[in-house]
Amino acid sequence: MSITYLEAIREAQARLLRDDERVFIYGQDVGGTFGGAFKATKGLAKEFPNRVLNTPISEDAIVGTAIGAAIKGMRPIVEMQFADFSSTALNQILNHAGTHYWRTNIPVPITIRLPSGGTKGSGPFHSQSMESIYAHYPGLIVMTPATVEDAYTMLIDAVAIDDPVVYCEHKYLYYHLKADKLPDKGLPTGRARIAREGRDLTIVTYSAMVQESLAVAGELARENLEIEVVDLRTVKPLDTDTVLASVARTGRLLCVGESFPWGGATAEVIARVTSEGFHLLDAAPVRINAKDTPIPYHPNLWSAHRPGAKMIAAKARALLKE
Amino acid sequence: MLQTAQRGKKTSANKAAPHERFLEAFRWMLLARTLEEKLVSLYRGGQITGGVYIGKGQEAVSVACGMFLQKGDIFAPLIRDQAGRSAFGEPIVDVARTYLGSRQGPMRGRDGNIHRGKPGDDQLAMISHLGAMVSVTVGALLAKRFRGEKNFVGLSCIGEGGMQTGSFHEGMNIAAVEQVPLVIVATNNHYAYSTPNDREFACADLVDRAKGYGFEGYSIDGTDLSMCLDVIGSAVKRARAGRPPQLVVASVLRLSGHGEHDDASYVTDEMKRQPFAQDCLKLTEKKVVDLEMADAATLKSWREDAARQVDEAIATAQKEAAPDAEKEDWCAISTRELVDRPE
């Protein structure tokens, strides 16, 4: 059997709907025979017609409705058609879901699925990675699964968690990643994973950039350079301990993220390592992000805008010479 | 040959005799259909990256949106408005260049497909986020008022799906508060992607909302070109004359997938049998023939003219260079000395 990242997301939702009557899926085009713009809910409405519901194009109200239902005992999963459109629900996500527990002592167990990241030809409004915005605000957990196994178990964990979870699933991985079978359980939420061991340099990354970084590690291994790849899994909470332990072994840090360069998860990792582990570093840490422009439509521009294996390899080599 | 519309320079549709206006509209519709059929075939042949979104079945409504606008008017078309964009004055080579990613197109390969416009020529460049263009159109009209301009209108298009966004609601309200000369043309094509009307809204008729916003509202059969021209034309005239903002709700069926990647298998047979499911282009052509507005030879020459224009536009765009990452300035602001260089 071979299962894709996308199928893992669908399977997780199927299991959640079966196991827990409080779970319902709410979003544009998720229901009927259609099953979502990416088919992440295909077939689910047939089995659970009353719990897989199409919504109007009203992101703010979709999240608001989910918050209300969660406060009163349900476990909603919201599908945004694209991560980019969650911007029109920012108010409910940041100001309502994010503040609710702190203000009232009542947690808001919603899961918001964001089909994230760039694919060729998708342009400025269907390609964004928004994890850093959500991580910046208090009150939210932000997941960025990079493997089929994590896509599955982390979504199940997300729904079990009593707090709002922004679950960033990467569209590029939907069909590209495959696994033989799905595990029952993964690492605990908030724990990073050593995706590959090495002793010369640490790459800290997450989501689709884990695959790019692993490819680079494989390539550099042929030159006897040993790269350790840390997959953050959740950018919030950020597993500083695992990152510091890795940098303690290697002395060199490269952070790779796909979102815009100002601030963000990569900057946060470097800020923590330099303030808490300055003595561990043999060279100034380096980070790689997308460029500071909207995400271009044309493949020629898109592939230069997005960090890729080539750029990661070049920066890694340069950092190893420092 | 049917030229790109020159707003303000020719007899505008506002003054033309009804049958001339009708024939002009028909030819823009034909051009739009011909162009979009070509785009679909390029897409199927793997020559277009990203999506292709067409306005098949919506040309009559769309063309009427473009035809009554004059120089100085603001147009905010959406995804299914090829006919209206052409009638408004967008050269079809702009379409070809945007879909094919030519560096010479209005979007220079930075954005693609229907996400295009020339704000300098009063055609706003839509973002994907539905509903967002309404308030922006209002703002463009406010600016004109501030600057002392007279006799202008704005027309902003929307689908029934986009009407359910908060953004749309706020835009409508602010338009009425500001009493700007705005026409909203809402096309209910009975689906938002795969979602049918009953999961989009629950009011008896979307036009009933006009009153609540302080708009004047009208319903039309979007397959009937004469009605589209009459009602949308009158709405533009009323807005221009200082009446409150105008809402026109047209009923059609989307005669394609949401995009060309979508087989639309969720569209029911019952839906396809509805009167609004008819192809407006076929109905229009039938009327042209039945009323002997043009003979067979003329019709044939129009069709050939459309095909030739489309072929030329595509051939031009295909010859042009794609954008080059090395030559890009990667600069998202115009104040270049203030660009933040993170590396």
Ligand SMILES: Cc1ncc(C[n+]2csc(CCOP(=O)(O)OP(=O)(O)O)c2C)c(N)n1
């Ligand atoms: C705020 C927002 N949410 C989601 C989308 C994704 N989306 C693009 S088109 C579309 C359906 C639009 O339906 P409608 O407004 O009826 O226009 P139609 O496609 O039928 O012409 C959706 C959901 C979007 N563009 N904007």
Ligand SMILES: [Mg+2]
């Ligand atoms: Mg629609």
